[in-house]
Amino acid sequence: MAMLPIFSGLFGGIVQAQTVTTEQAPRLGLDESKFQVAQPQLPQPTLQAPSAVSQPKSISISKEELAKYPELVLRALLPALMQNNAEGVALLLPIYQAQGKTDPMLVMWGEAILAQQQQDYARALSLYRTLFAKNPNLIPVRYQMAQVLYLNNDNEAARDQFEKLRTENVSPAFVQLIDRYLTAINRRDQWTFQGGLSYLNEANVNNAPKAGTEVNGWKAWQSEKAEGIGYNLGADKKWSLQHGFFSKVSLSGYGRYYWDNKKYNEFNARISAGLGYQTARSEVTLMPFTERRWYGGGASGSDALKRFSQNSGLRLDFSYWLAPRWQISTALEYGEQRYVTRKHLNGNNYFWSNTLLYMPSSDQYWVVGVDYSRDNARHKDNAYQRKNIRLGWGQEWMGGISTRITLNYAKRQYKAADFTGIRQKNDEYGAQFSIWHRNLHFWGITPRVTWAYTKIDSNNPFYSYDKNRLYLEVSKRF
Structure with missing residues (x-):
């Protein structure tokens, strides 16, 4: 599961001679960072099981010479089929098929092995099932079919x-091999947990504009400092069903705790449960969700966390490997946002995210993404649409050093003018750089140093600001 980023909302007060109403306060609408963008999953190592049958000794002979000896072709093809030797089958099967008299079952078996090598698991399974229906006593066919089912995530x-x-009456070594697969299948359905901590030292926790900013006689709020920690927790569980289907539940929580400015503390919790379908190359899930947020209240709040808002809706996630080095991920989300006291912010929200992953090698990856979000708050001056583009690069360097760089640019536009008489339009820039050493870890946790930069350039000076953050973060998945 993708981790939820730490939320950074637009909170603060406005100082002016007149009384400022809730409608005139800085916007507190649903921030895009509440959404989980479509995150491609980097491939995990799969179980590499040794062959159940010892490998034959290799011989050297040309195709032309081999074709002159039909019996030799058959004698070589049979062990290649039994040992799931795709290279041998690719060489021998065309020669065997060119002979006048062939066994259709052997041809079908060879085609199943070649389909598996090409990761065409649907065709491979169709061929294996046909073979198995004709002769259920062929142990190598059952074993190879079980392998393809495993690779295609048809766990049950x-x-x-x-x-x-x-x-079956098989050797102890073969039983151990089977047990390895069964253990790997069981682990797919285990609970997975992840969590992280980061040290926060905010010089502008309330995203205040430049000191002394005024708009039409209104004076902007002053920036506040805060020191504390950011944290996130998550848990996921799948239950495999038949034919690649599964049920899933996800729990996540994230927040911030400032020990010297507690009115900006917050905690967000989200639970989702639904159904999905997976193959070796694709996965799709449909998950209803509900989310709750507790918040200190910002500049006009208190040190105690209070229920602030809730958001409930439906999320669709889809990912697909276009090729061995290319993966696309898409997320669609619809939510109904309700606030405890700020009723004018109530409304629905939409989110669409697309991410393309490219892995030119095992030590490098590139990510490009585009996102669209819309918040239909009751008061139009709090309703907006936002378009965002992202670019990321991850690299493992010599000497154990790893780095990750992400850049993003967004255009946000509100639907109506606010209390200053300005219809807000923002250009939003972000950059993040993380560095860590792969061999530096404690209790399985590798610390990372991250620098993050945010800049908001708005036509309303109240919402223009930029800030740098440098923090230490640790995370672990178990």
Whole structure:
């Protein structure tokens, strides 16, 4: 699961001779950072099981010479099929098919192995099931079919086939191999947990503009400092169903705690549960969710956390490997936002996110993403639409150093003028750089040093600001 970023809202007070109403206060609408952008998952190492049958000794002979000996072709093809030797099958099967008399089952078996090598698991399974229906006693066919089911994330069917294989009269080494697969399948359905901490030292926690800023006689609020920690927690669980389907529940929480300025403390909790479908190359989930936020209240608040808002809706996630080095991820989300006291901010919100991942090598990746969000608050001066583009680069360097750079630019436009008489339009810039050493870790946790820069250039001077943050973060998945 993607971690929720630390929220940074627009909170603060305005000092002016007249009384400032809630409608005139700085906007407190749904910030885009509440959304989880579509995050591609970097590929995880898969189980590499050794062959159940010892490998034959290699011989050297040309295709032309081999074609002159049909019996030799057949004698070489049979062990290649039984050992799931895709290279041998790719060489021998065309020669075998060119012969006048062939066994259709052997041809089908070879085509199944080649389909698996090409990651065409749907075709491979179709061929294996046809073979298995004709002869259910072929242990190598059952084993290879179980492997393809495992690779295609059809966990229940794979488990069933591996468990049946274990009851056959096979060697202890083969039983150990089967148990490795069963253990890997069971781990796919285990709870996964993740969490992180970061040290925060905010020079402008309330996103105040430049000191002395005035708009039409209104004076802007002053910046405030805060020191504390940011934290996030998450847990996910899948339950495999038949034919690649699964049910899933996700729990996540994130927040900030400032020990010297507690009125800016906050905590957000989200729970979602739904259904999904997965194959080796794709995954789709449909998850209803509900989210609650507790907040100190900002400049006019108190040190105690209070219920601030809730957001409930539906989220659709989809990811697909276009090629071995390319993956696309998409997320669609709809929510109904309700506030405890600021009723004028109530409304619905929409979010659409697309991310493309490219991995030219195992030690480098590139990410580009585009996002669109819209918040339809009751008061139009708090309603907006936002378009965002993201670029990321991750690199593992020699000497154990790793870095990650992300850049983003967004255009935000509100639907109506606010109390200053200005219809707000923002250009929003962000940059983040993280560095860590892969061999520097404590209890399995690798600390990272991160620098983040944010700049908001608005036609309303009240909402223009920029700030730098340098912080230490640690995170762990277990």
